[in-house]
Amino acid sequence: RKEVEQDPGPFNVPEGATVAFNCTYSNSASQSFFWYRQDCRKEPKLLMSVYSSGNEDGRFTAQLNRASQYISLLIRDSKLSDSATYLCVVTPSGSSNTGKLIFGQGTTLQVKP
Amino acid sequence: NAGVMQNPRHLVRRRGQEARLRCSPMKGHSHVYWYRQLPEEGLKFMVYLQKENIIDESGMPKERFSAEFPKEGPSILRIQQVVRGDSAAYFCASSPPPGRGRVTGELFFGEGSRLTVL
Secondary structure, three states: OOOEEEOOOOEEEEOOOOEEEEEEEOOOOOOEEEEEEEOOOOOEEEEEEEOOOOEEEOOEEEEEEOOOOEEEEEEOOOOHHHOEEEEEEEEOOOOOOOOOOEEOOOEEEEEEO | OOOOEEEOOEEEEOOOOOEEEEEEOOOOOOEEEEEEEOOOOOEEEEEEEEOOEEEEOOOOOOOOEEEEOOOOOOEEEEEOOOOHHHOEEEEEEEEOOOOOOOOOOOOEEOOOEEEEEO
């Protein structure tokens, strides 16, 4: 079983739609959680951190459910520029102070006009 | 204000040759990480280095792969006797030392070096 699992998609949605991505992780001792964004053939960039209390940044909302080992990302009012691959990322136990991140395969979003 | 610089961006090697990938971290960053992204797969951690020290190499294949981050100059990921399965995008990332405005989990990635083994 993969440590971080995501539905690879692609998710094809019209502009203005609301879309949600989910991610599960296998290690209950995982410490920190993030969403990264990766454009086609580009480098990943941090989108936002994920907390149990939820984290909202404009049109983006991330949520963590530790009991279910489940992470979500909600994008409201999708824009064409949101088209990218969204990577679910966790840090292993004991690695919160290092750069050892565990990446999911990514979920591809295509926003259509 | 240059970001993480990697070169070459694209590298083609024949089986059995050596590949050297270079990475200069962002200014002020003393921690360097190498990740590999195979086609249709997620990024996989390879190694974490500080100047002249390998901190964590738990993701490095046991043979043919090595990494260094010398006191002067860029970090280098070296792959000896490349095989077709080494074809991948190799991303370098950097971060500042812990506590110096560092956001946990935020790595700054370079644009990657894409290795193709013929």
